[in-house]
Amino acid sequence: MRAGESDAAGAVLDAARELGWHLPPDLNDRITEAIYAESSEIAGRRIRRRGGSLRLAWQETLDRILTGRWTGIPVMLLLLGSVLWVTIVGANYPSALLADLLLNRGWHLLREAAHAMGVPGWLGGITVDGMYLTTAWVVSVMLPPMAIFFPIFTILEDFGYLPRVAFNLDRIFKAVGAHGKQALTMSMGLGCNAAGVVACRIIDSPRERLIAIVTNNFALCNGRWPTQMLIASVFVGGLFPPVLGGFAAAGAVLLVAGLGFALAWLASLVLSRTVLRGEASTFSLELPPYRPPNILRTFYTSIIDRTIFVLFRAVVFALPAGAVIWLTANVQVGGQSLAYWMVAALDGPGWWLGLNGVILVAYIVAIPANEIVIPTVLMLTVLLTGQTGAGPGVMFEVDDADRFRQILAAGGWTALTGVCLMIFSLCHNPCSTTIYTIWRETRSAKWTVLATLLPFVPGVILCVLIACVWRAMAA
Amino acid sequence: MGSCASCGAGGCGTAEVRVPGLQRLGLRPGTWDGIVALAGNPNTGKSTVFNRLTGLRQHTGNWPGKTIARAEGGFAYRGRRYRLIDLPGTYSLLSASPDEEVARDFILFGRPDVVVVVTDATALERNLNLALQVLQITERVVVCLNLTDEARALGVEVDVAGLSEDLGVPVVPCVAREGEGMIALLDAVHGVSVGEIECRPRRLKLSVPGLTGALDRLTSLVTGAFGDLPQARWVALRLLHGDRRITEAVRTGEIARLGAAVPAESGARS
Amino acid sequence: MRLSKGDQRRVLVEDVLKHLHDCRSRGVSATEASAGGALGVGLDRIAKLLPELVEAGLVERRGDCLELTVAGEGYALSVIRAHRLYETYLADRTGTPLGEWHRRAEVEEHRLSPVAQDRLADSLGNPRFDPHGDPIPTRGGEVVAQAGRPLSGFVAGEDLVVTHMEDEPEEVFSEIAKLRLAPGMRLRVLGCSRGRLRVEVEGLVQELSLVAAERVHAVLSPAGGPAASQRRLSAISLGESARVLGISPACRGSERTRLLDLGVVPGSIVEAAFSGPLGDPTAYRLRGTMVGLRREQAEQIFVERI
Incomplete structure (x- = not known):
């Protein structure tokens, strides 16, 4: 008997022990069996x-197709591919509309209002050109694709298809000590890594959930698809004759996305051999009946739950980042802007990676969302090369591919820069929304830091390798 | 029956079906007269029932394991305000997994006035496994037989009255997605909560060789030490299992509180 | 984690006592040299420590030989209890891989106070054996007798029940671990060829090296061998049905509870419905639901054909 225990309680506990x-010994089994x-x-x-x-007959037929030996994986790729295609193509129109509304009219309106109210130039710069513009940019490019991608994904979920994806691909993930449901969290990551990380909750085993969280960033998210497609069409497509250019560009983007999955697989393997040691553990996946969604x-619900949720987090991070972006371009130190000094400092490492200082600075200051990397690159490039843009600290975009190429060519870009940027865009730190989400989900600084830095390992290795080989061949 | 097409833009969540007498209180029930807990297997539509009753919009999907954290909301029906707790979906209440511990502890120590066990009519056998376990812990249970439309489509017919007789508690057939059966569910919850409906939950026989004798002895020791607890036999079973929380509750004497009537100052609980 | 000087000394004392206990149970005599060798510690440290142990009334010298006193035996058993309880805890409550149980328990055995041991034992339902089949000393210091002799000592055709598996050395244990043997499993010796022993374990034919067979202990099965109709669920072909006999004792902790919860209990009828495009996992129809299981898990489920 111990302290705090009454005689009667002690007697009960002793009896329980004795009995x-x-x-x-298999009491639990026997009880479950009896129940x-x-x-x-x-x-x-x-x-x-x-x-x-x-x-019932209909369910069986569906399962025969959706998990069939020859049909299961092709149908899955087709479905996932169509979802992505619909998202990317479908988002263009509403994105343009929002951009016109928020970036064009809204921004001009606010600028005039600030001017009319006599707001000092620097304050207007920070708030309107920096914070507002960045946030508006994030909203206009992030909202439409997410508002398309998540509902379609949710319909597949409601229908009961998603567990079948995990079922189909489990063997691949089992081989690296991970869980089949990681296939799902990665597919979700194609929409948005923050949402993908949240989705990792469906994985029961803590070890396998961590693997899924840490590697989710290798799924090329919606914020990076447009960058990939733009760079691929301008730089990779340009390496081929015009007839083949389009196909080459599309192929390059798919190659990068595929590389992402391969890297995630490899990273899972490394993790489950090192810091997250262990064997693939329990896998009991319920395959619920298909239900008409x-x-x-x-x-x-998917717009409320996922889209607004992610967007809100992105906006929270975009506001301060907007101020930072504007300030780097406008604060003068020693007769030059802060951006100039940062770019100068990072030009060296950038060269080794086949990139340049502008790109690295853009990735640092545009951490809230991958969507604003290209606008920031353009802004910094015109700022430093003395071309005409929208003004220092003011992000902009160009519709015309030739103009885009001209601006970048003036910044010293070559096809190598483009290729390395595609790799780097896949393999760099997650955006701040995702980093924050990883922290929320793991409550651990250690895993958050690992997940943030891990993508750089293949990123740096691949970029340096490509740059060296490319330059050696060119020379 | 509600149909989504009939509601105007913007209102197309879960609120489109008007349930007479139901007032959804969303996240802030304020004070309440009773606590209702939702238990059930994963993927049985527990969250959908939760959303129906509270007007909240927790994400649901045809996919086990959506609800991880415990969600709370409130509703009022027939003049009584209820706090509604959505427990994590579990297959059982016997293991040491965190989800099951949360569900088990809340049903036992959270002293809900009514536990609604949401079951999937298409896989009733497995769902009853959990329902039967809940019946051992608390007497005031309503079984929500959800997804009856799916069951019908799959050629499964459930004898609801017979099931209710077997379990000794009300069984309400529902299609939570469409809002069907919600009034009957609320009536049953209300009835059990105010004592209009008396439950005589089925007690498990647990005819495991070697167990019955030990369980009887320990049960009488538990009732001897802590009074006539309604779930004494279940407490004894958990003690034999080595349940840490229950062992601790016996050690500190907290377990005796389970015998006392539900506190009358319910309106002041917050 | 760095240990303080005092803790380091206590760990050494406990390891020496464990070694003496081990020698006694194996019926060999322990000396300073055997202790130093077994623990990988310099003789000088042992020599310095021993007088203190004798002084404390834990150890007696009989010529060159060292023996535990009653108090020393009790202390050793308490450390062993901590070790085996902790291994059981790792097996049942965590997803720690099999190969790491022993190593982790070697550390934790020196940290668990008797009170903590009792709490751990309570929370595990006061188990009698650890996952290797070793008896866990009770809080009173009693040890259940352990039966069995090495598998290599039995002849073909004999029906056995596994009672114990040696968890050292690690390479040999990893071979045993791969077979997912566990105390309580029934097996039949089929024969021996080219240095490997063929056994049928609960309906599955497996082979193990003679070194490993030396380290698996068993007794003659009182209830005979497995029925001819017994299979593992993984051996059931698509479209076939089977009746569940039970889950392997090697499947423990959350993995076992999950299977039980899903309805894998004796008497359930399971039908192999379809398998994935990569051949694994397989979907089984079970109590009105469809559940996907990996091959390794289906192998843990004992069934009979119907």
Whole structure:
């Protein structure tokens, strides 16, 4: 008997110990068995099954196709590919609309208002050109693709297809000590890594959940697809004859996305051999019956739950980052802007990576969202090369590929820069929203730091390698 | 029956079906007269029922393991305000996994006035496994037989009255996604909560060789030490299992509180 | 983690006592040299420590030989209890890989106070054996007798029950671990060829090296061998049904509870419905639901064909 324990309680606990000693060792099994026997008896008495249900036949046919030996994976790739295609193509129009509204009209309106109210130039710069513009930019490029991607994804989820994806691909993930559901969290990461990280909750085992969280950034997110496509069409497509250019560019982007999955797989392997040692553990995946999805409600809840949620986090980070971006271009030190000094300092490392200082600075200051990397690159390039842009600290974009190429060519860009940028865009730190989400999900500085830095390992290795080989071949 | 097409833009969440007498209190129930806990297997539509009753919009999906944290909300029905707790989805209450511990501890120590066990009519056998366990812990249970439309489509017919007789608690067939059966569910919750409906939950026989004798002895010791607890047998079983939380509750004497009537100052609980 | 001087000394004392206990249970005599060798510690440190142990009434000298006193035996058993409880804890409550149980328990055995041991034992349901089949000393210091002799000593055709697996040396144990043997499993010796022993373990034919067979202990099965119709679920072909007999004792902790929860209990009917495009996992129809299981897990489920 111990302190704090009454005589009666002590007697009960002692008796429990004593009696427990003589019970069958597999007590838990026996109890579960006994309970199941009762459930089975009740169910047998109270349930009637009619044979030949149309739904049942339909379910079996679907499963034969969606998990079939020859059809399972092609259908999956087709579905996922179409979702991405619809997202990217479909987002263009609303994005342009939002951009016109927020970036063009809204920004001009605010500028005039600030001017009319006599707000000092620097304050207007920080708030309107910096904070507002950056935030508006993030919203206009992030909202439409997410508002398309997540509902479609959620419909697949509601329908009951997603567990089948995990089922189909589990073997690949088992080989590296991970869980089949990681296939899902990565697919979700194609939409947004922050949402992908949240989705890792569906993985029960803590070890495998951490692997999925840490490697999620290798899934090329919506914020990076446009960068990839732009750079690929301008630089990779340009290496081929015009007829083949488009295909070459598309192929290059798919190659990068595929590389992301390969790297995630490899990183999972390394993690489960080192810091997250262990064997692939339990896998019991329920395959729920297919259900006709309720499309309208799905749209509604997925927009509320995922899109707005992620967007809100992004906005929170975009506001201060906007101020920082503006300040780097406008604060003068020793007769030059802060951006100049930062770019100068990073030009060396940038050269080794096949990139340049502008790109590295852009990745540092544009940490809130991958979507604003290219606008920041353009702004910094015109600032430092003395071309005409929208003004120091003011991000902009150009619609015309030739103009885009001209600006960058003036900044010293070559095809090598483009290729390395595509790799670096895949393999760099997650955006701040994702980093914050990783911290929220793991509550651990250690895993957050690891997840943030891990992508640089293949990123730096690949970029340096490509740059060396490229230059050696060119020379 | 509600249909999504009939509601105007902007209102198309879960709120489109008007349930007479139901007032959804969302996240802030304020004070309440009773606590209702939602238990159930993963992927049985527990969150959908939760959303229906509270007007909140927790994400749901055809996919086990969506709800991780415990969600809370509130609703009022027939003049009584309820706090609604959505427990993590579990298959059982026997293991040491964190989810099951949360669910088990809340049903036992959170002293809910009513536990609604949401079950999937298409896989009733497995769902009853959990329902039967809940019936050992608390007497005031309503079984929500969800997804009856799916069951019908799959050719499964459930004898609801017979099931209710077997379990000794109300069983309400529902299609939570469409809002079907919500009034009946609320009536049952209300009835059990105010004592209009008396539950006589089925007690498990647990005919495991070697167990019955030990369980009987320990049960009588538990009732001897802590009074006539309604779930004494279950407490004894957990002690034999080595449940840390229950062992601790016995050690500190907290377990005796389970015998006392639900406190009357319910309106002041916050 | 760095240990303080005092802690280092206590760890050494406990290891020496464990060694003496081990020698006694194996029926060999312990000396300063054997202790130093077994623990990988310089003889001078042992020689310096021993007088203190004798002084404290834990150890007696009989010529060159060292023996535990009653108090020393009790102390050693308490350390062993901590070790085996902790291994059971790792097996049942964490996802720690099999190969790491021993190493971690070697550290933790010196940290668990008797009170902490009792709490751990309570929370594990006061187990009698650790996952290797070694008896866990009770809080009173009693040890259940352990039966069994090495598998290599039995002849073909005999039906056995595994009672114990040696967890050292590590390479040999990893071979045993791969077979997922566990105390309580029934097996039949089929024969020996080219230095490997063929056994049928609960419906699955497996082979192990003679070195490993030396380290698996078993007794003759009182209830005979497994029925001819017994299989592992992984051996059931698509479209076939089987009746569940039970889950392997090697499947423990959350993995076991999850299977039980899903309805893998004796008497359940399972049908192998379809397998994934990569051949694994396989979806099984079970109690009105569809559950995907990996091959390794299906192998842990004992069934009989119907």
